[in-house]
Amino acid sequence: MTTAPPARLSGIGPLLREWRERRRVSQLELALRAGSSARHLSFVETGRSRPGENLVLRLAEQLDVPVRERNALLLAAGYAPRFAETPLDDPSMGALREGLDRLLRGYEPYPALVVDATYTVVAANQGIAMLMAGLPESLLVPPLNAMRLTLHPEGLAPRIRNLRAWRGHLLAQMERQIALDRSEALRAVYEEVKAYPPAHEDDDGAGEDEPVPYFALPMVIEHDGQVLSFVSSISTFNTPMDVTVAELAIETFLPADPATVEYLRSLTP
Known part of the structure; x- marks a missing residue:
């Protein structure tokens, strides 16, 4: 037997x-x-x-x-899920939404935004609105995606002076997240933005090999004839107990030189 x-x-x-x-x-x-x-x-x-x-x-x-x-x-393993996934517009998330809005407003005039696990923009301040001014309406139809807005040839990409370096940084960041999180949704966004053609036909990365006197890789971008430099910082919530909260990230753009600080402050009433 x-x-x-x-x-x-x-x-x-x-x-x-x-x-x-x-x-x-x-x-x-x-x-x-x-x-x-x-x-x-x-x-x-x-x-x-x-x-x-x-x-x-x-x-x-x-x-x-x-x-x-x-x-x-x-x-x-045969057990019930332990962590809820509460929509951000749920009444129970009111304190979280208020806190995020206060943080974003407090960071003005510098740009800051909140994104989810696929870089969909959840909230943004006036500094981000300033950078996006003049983008085509087709790119501004919700839901907005930060990677798409940044790397699309009709988005911010043509304005970014060091596009090749900044694009490489963003793609590498997404690759690390995909490797860690197994996210197919994020992989779809990655494949889309990676396939975008150069923002300019003559986009050869000119000027990107020049010495950069910054403490971290900046995003160097033009706005109304002014060259601005920002260093990005990303924050997440500590010990989250909800899937939605766990996947939120707050990205702030710190001015990387005095000229950028002076220009942004000049825009503040």
Whole structure:
């Protein structure tokens, strides 16, 4: 009489192994971090054992799995999702929206915006509106996408003096996120903007090899005949408990030279 192989207790094994390999962590190291054993973790990955809910969450935390994907791991293990995904316009998000609006207004006249996981613009201040002035209406139809607005040949791209370097920086940033988060939606945006033709037929990156006296790569952009320089900074929420909040990012543009500061302040009533 032959014995049938044990049935898989859950579908979490392949997902967990994929995240572990993405983070380049051994079974032993992950098990020690999560307070388990390499043997048990091996059984989980091969489908021979079902992990407890708390262990799933500990493993996800040690692997820095995005909040959305933590829900996927829980579901694959047979548990209910732990993290809600609340629309930003829900009444319960009122304090968050108010806080974001206050932050953006407080940063004016310097540009700042809030984007989600695919760079869809959630909120922006007057500094961003100033940079986008004059863009074609076809690009300003909601929902706005920050990467599309920046790299589209009819968007900000023709105004960016160091477009080749800045474009390379943005594409590399998206590549890192795709590798970490497995986001197909973000990959679609990446493939779209990567395929954009040069903003100018003579776009050869002229001037980008010149010495740049900045502390970080700036975005050098023209506005009404004035050359402005900004350094970008991105902030996220610490220990988010909601998928929507976890995927928000606040990007602020810090003036990189005194001329930019003086010009922006001159626009402030």
